[in-house]
Amino acid sequence: MKPAALIPLILALGLTACAPAPAPLPFKGSDISAENFGADFSLTTHDGKPVSLSGYKGKVVALFFGYTHCPDICPTTLLEYAGAMKQLGKDSEQVQVLFVSVDAKRDTPAVLAGYVPHFDARFIGLSGSEAELKTAAGHFKVVSQVLPTAGGGYLIDHSAGSYLLDKSGKLRVYEPYGTPLDTLAHDIRLLLD
Helix, strand or coil: CCHHHHHHHHHHHHHHHCCCCCCCCCCCCEECCCCCCCCCCEEEECCCCEEEHHHHCCCEEEEEEECCCCCCHHHHHHHHHHHHHHHHHHHHHHEEEEEEECCCCCCCHHHHHCCHHHCCCCCEEEECCHHHHHHHHHHCCCCEEEEECHHHCEEEEECCCEEEECCCCCEEEEECCCCCHHHHHHHHHHHHC
């Protein structure tokens, strides 16, 4: 190839390299797109089917870790997501809310089946062995600690935020506990476009 023929190619490559990076999306939650954590995991759905997180690619995933005996944080967060799904209307068909248990001892698939769908029939509860749940939580920097209560019971103190993953399965947004449903719907909608 003659050197004069290379000039258009070099110019084209140079212009491509100088193209500006796309502007970050205006999330209301914390944009964690540049963070390097979150990984695939495999658990069991509340109807007894084995699934992996990567099996939900093609949908925006809202991922929340909690437990069914949680007195306040978990039901509040699930109610906020239920409200966000209503606000999204038809677009909610492209969203999957996953509630991952941090309580392997009590949160069997049957227990999750009697709890999670009450917030929205499309929500899926995930359970597994203690080791499986600990691995899944660890991938998302979720921590939990058992707190014994009078009478031999216990509560679990756990990380209270939730995560949004885009349709390709990439971790994009952290939503702290108490995020209003309008904010959740706004951030989910950005990931749907």
